[in-house]
Amino acid sequence: xxxxxxxxxxxxxxxxxxxxxxxxxxxxxxxxxxxxxxxxxxxxxxxxxxxxxxxxxxxxxxxxxxxxxxxxxxxxxxxxxxxxxxxxxxxxxxxxxxxxxxxxxxxxxxxxxxxxxxxxxxxxxxxxxxxxxxxxxxxxxxxxxxxxxxxxxxxxxxxxxxxxxxxxxxxxxxxxxxxxxxxxxxxxxxxxxxxxxxxxxxxxxxxxxxxxxxxxxxxxxxxxxxxxxxxxxxxxxxxxxxxxxxxxxxxxxxxxxxxxxxxxxxxxxxxxxxxxxxxxxxxxxxxxxxxxxxxxxxxxxxxxxxxxxxxxxxxxxxxxxxxxxxxxxxxxxxxxxxxxxxxxxxxxxxxxxxxxxxxxxxxxxxxxxxxxxxxxxxxxxxxxxxxxxxxx
Amino acid sequence: xxxxxxxxxxxxxxxxxxxxxxxxxxxxxxxxxxxxxxxxxxxxxxxxxxxxxxxxxxxxxxxxxxxxxxxxxxxxxxxxxxxxxxxxxxxxxxxxxxxxxxxxxxxxxxxxxxxxxxxxxxxxxxxxxxxxxxxxxxxxxxxxxxxxxxxxxxxxxxxxxxxxxxxxxxxxxxxxxxxxxxxxxxxxxxxxxxxxxxxxxxxxxxxxxxxxxxxxxxxxxxxxxxxxxxxxxxxxxxxxxxxxxxxxxxxxxxxxxxxxxxxxxxxxxxxxxxxxxxxxxxxxxxxxxxxxxxxxxxxxxxxxxxxxx
Numbered sequence: 206x207x208x209x210x211x212x213x214x215x216x217x218x219x220x221x222x223x224x225x226x227x228x229x230x231x232x233x234x235x236x237x238x239x240x241x242x243x244x245x246x247x248x249x250x251x252x253x254x255x256x257x258x259x260x261x262x263x264x265x266x267x268x269x270x271x272x273x274x275x276x277x278x279x280x281x282x283x284x285x286x287x288x289x290x291x292x293x294x295x296x297x298x299x300x301x302x303x304x305x306x307x308x309x310x311x312x313x314x315x316x317x318x319x320x321x322x323x324x325x326x327x328x329x330x331x332x333x334x335x336x337x338x339x340x341x342x343x344x345x346x347x348x349x350x351x352x353x354x355x356x357x358x359x360x361x362x363x364x365x366x367x368x369x370x371x372x373x374x375x376x377x378x379x380x381x382x383x384x385x386x387x388x389x390x391x392x393x394x395x396x397x398x399x400x401x402x403x404x405x406x407x408x409x410x411x412x413x414x415x416x417x418x419x420x421x422x423x424x425x426x427x428x429x430x431x432x433x434x435x436x437x438x439x440x441x442x443x444x445x446x447x448x449x450x451x452x453x454x455x456x457x458x459x460x461x462x463x464x465x466x467x468x469x470x471x472x473x474x475x476x477x478x479x480x481x482x483x484x485x486x487x488x489x490x491x492x493x494x495x496x497x498x499x500x501x502x503x504x505x506x507x508x509x510x511x512x513x514x515x516x517x518x519x520x521x522x523x524x525x526x527x528x529x530x531x532x533x534x535x536x537x538x539x540x541x542x543x544x545x546x547x548x549x550x551x552x553x554x555x556x557x558x559x560x561x562x563x564x565x566x567x568x569x570x571x572x573x574x575x576x577x578x579x580x581x582x583x584x585x586x587x588x589x590x591x592x593x594x595x596x597x
Numbered sequence: 598x599x600x601x602x603x604x605x606x607x608x609x610x611x612x613x614x615x616x617x618x619x620x621x622x623x624x625x626x627x628x629x630x631x632x633x634x635x636x637x638x639x640x641x642x643x644x645x646x647x648x649x650x651x652x653x654x655x656x657x658x659x660x661x662x663x664x665x666x667x668x669x670x671x672x673x674x675x676x677x678x679x680x681x682x683x684x685x686x687x688x689x690x691x692x693x694x695x696x697x698x699x700x701x702x703x704x705x706x707x708x709x710x711x712x713x714x715x716x717x718x719x720x721x722x723x724x725x726x727x728x729x730x731x732x733x734x735x736x737x738x739x740x741x742x743x744x745x746x747x748x749x750x751x752x753x754x755x756x757x758x759x760x761x762x763x764x765x766x767x768x769x770x771x772x773x774x775x776x777x778x779x780x781x782x783x784x785x786x787x788x789x790x791x792x793x794x795x796x797x798x799x800x801x802x803x804x805x806x807x808x809x810x811x812x813x814x815x816x817x818x819x820x821x822x823x824x825x826x827x828x829x830x831x832x833x834x835x836x837x838x839x840x841x842x843x844x845x846x847x848x849x850x851x852x853x854x855x856x857x858x859x860x861x862x863x864x865x866x867x868x869x870x871x872x873x874x875x876x877x878x879x880x881x882x883x884x885x886x887x888x889x890x891x892x893x894x895x896x897x898x899x900x901x902x903x904x905x906x
Contacts, residue, residue, distance in 0.1 A: 229684075229685055229688035229689055229692070229694070230681065230684045230685050230688055232680075232681065232684075256688065256691060256692050257688055258684035258685070258687060258688045260680060260681070260684050260725065261725070262677065262680075262721055262725075263717055263718070263720065263721030263724070264717060264718075264721070266673070266674065266677075266717075266718070267674060267677035267680075267717070267718045267721055267722075270670060270671070270674035270677030270678050270680075270681065270718065271677050271678070271680050271681035271684065272681060273668075273670050273678055273681060274645060274668070274670075274677070274678035274679060274680060274681020274682040274683075274684075274685065275681035275682065275684055275685030276681075276685070277668050277678075277681070277682060277685075278643070278681075278682045278685040278686050278689070279685070279689070279695075280684070280685030280686070280688055280689050282681075282685070296671060297670065297671055297674065300670055300671055304670070399694060401694070401695070406643050406666035406667075406668060406682060407643075407666055407695075408640055408641045408642065408643070408665065408666060408698070408700060410666075411640075411663065411664055411665050411666045411667070412666060412667075413656055413661035413663050413666075413667045413668075414667065414668040414669070415656075415668050415669035415670050416656035416657065416658040416659070416660075416661060416669065417652070417653060417656060417657060417658060417669070418657075418658045419657060419658070422658050422659070426658070
């Protein structure tokens with residue numbers, strides 16, 4: 206495939222990237238809004254354009270189990286799911302990380318039941334926040350495409366060996382037609398060579414995987430996981446840097462827009478970043494000193510990058526896409542409050558939960574959130590959270 | 598005897614792929630079954646094992662009893678995990694990423710992992726037809742967690758969650774017939790076996806491994822702890838189960854039934870039940886009713902086998 210720019214549905218672009226990454230096994234179970242990704246992959250395999258095993262499993266629980274088996278023998282492995290599917294595979298999702306099994310998942314974010322909803326928010330991914338996976342959030346089609354390759358580079362790195370989830374907003378990204386630059390296969394091969402994992406299951410070198418742990422060793426096993434995910438940080442930076450050097454598209458754990466002289470910022474994660482940027486442009490024209498901070502790397506959380514990005518700001522307006530019932534606010538705000546707690550001159554944090562189950566958050570809504578949030582911050586109203594757009 | 602490639606203990610593979618030093622209870626016939634199965638399979642085998650007795654006794658980190666590549670992931674998913682191992686190896690060999698080699702892909706689980714919680718994953722794997730063998734070690738209850746009933750516990754057995762009492766006979770449901778469920782998937786090979794008949798067991802496991810596609814072997818594995826019998830009698834009770842026709846040994850090759858062991862003289866059911874603590878509350882009348890069911894089920898297998906001859 207030669208380098209080219211296409212107008213294409215994001216799910217299709219993502220599937221094409223998986224094929225270009227030359228994966229060996231794809232195991233998936235259909236669930237909206239992930240379906241177009243796996244449908245297109247099964248088509249690519251059926252047409253002989255990718256030599257891989259497409260395993261049409263009977264549940265998401267088995268999808269993740271198949272992925273564990275295939276990653277354990279050293280095969281490059283891909284899966285994709287959403288919402289209830291993620292909930293069903295949650296048990297094995299944790300085990301995949303604990304067994305240090307590299308793989309990439311396209312997690313098309315969708316709200317969790319109940320009530321049943323197929324639309325987009327971040328309640329599904331927040332459920333597995335602490336599983337030990339690397340979580341990357343993307344904002345547009347190009348980022349989906351690019352991060353498939355970066356994802357495998359990071360996940361399969363011998364110093365990392367952890368599964369990685371690419372979080373893309375369901376429908377808002379999966380079903381959108383966007384311009385995407387496809388890199389040629391040679392560039393991909395150079396960036397992402399086929400690797401043979403050490404300690405894969407093979408009769409020539411028998412190893413036991415997934416042994417059980419008594420209390421005297423469980424703690425150490427957990428520390429090993431913690432160390433593993435912390436160690437992934439430099440690899441992630443390197444993988445994104447090299448991708449940028451090859452393609453001109455650079456990624457960073459925390460990304461900022463017009464924040465240099467900003468007094469306050471809106472903080473987003475996922476596809477909301479693009480809308481927020483447009484609103485910030487408009488507000489800037491009106492003289493508001495506002496910027497956007499976007500969280501790309503959610504786990505391992507880039508504390509230092511974040512603190513640097515918001516240094517000297519008066520306030521942060523954090524837009525969450527999930528609720529922690531009975532808790533102190535949305536999960537992102539909670540994270541950021543922890544990151545800044547006890548720091549001198551830390552910005553005040555005002556938290557909004559918005560766009561649950563795909564309820565539209567238009568530019569006018571962002572404008573309202575930003576201005577209202579700024580006012581709240583100046584009055585010191587920083588406790589808890591506001592459920593934006595709640596009808597009375 | 599001529600039906601067996603291995604018919605004398607001298608001819609049995611000497612090397613141990615499931616080694617001693619594991620932590621099974623005294624007299625565990627399930628660990629014995631695993632040992633025989635691993636002798637039959639040889640070293641070029643990848644094993645995916647469900648959570649359960651055999652997993653717990655053989656893999657306390659950092660120790661292992663396994664001399665073959667072995668993976669434990671969760672309770673209900675060994676059939677799916679081995680599907681992944683097989684698919685991954687197949688793809689990598691086809692693409693030339695690794696050298697081609699004949700490898701046996703074997704999933705193992707207890708009766709709870711097979712007939713209860715892992716039924717969906719097993720059915721999916723059999724339906725997809727991976728080149729794999731699934732082996733169920735059936736000790737007829739959740740022995741690892743302390744003898745709770747499963748759907749594979751026989752009618753009338755007293756367990757910790759189906760206790761016999763004034764208002765209950767114990768287990769009130771009939772044992773789920775996993776071998777027949779496997780047959781219904783139209784897979785090329787299904788067999789029942791028992792560790793009290795080691796040559797028959799090893800022969801069937803070899804045949805299952807040589808069969809292209811999915812194969813299923815259901816191994817009755819006597820559990821002295823859960824069945825409440827003396828530890829030295831595990832082998833004896835396996836023989837009694839087969840000789841009383843409670844657990845007939847047969848195989849189904851491409852849908853064709855063959856009884857691999859026909860007792861010279863069918864012994865009465867009571868011989869099998871009377872020494873087991875889990876059945877000691879049963880009255881003669883109740884045993885008679887169970888006997889009728891055993892006779893009926895055995896007649897069916899006999900008829901199916903004779904039809905094929």
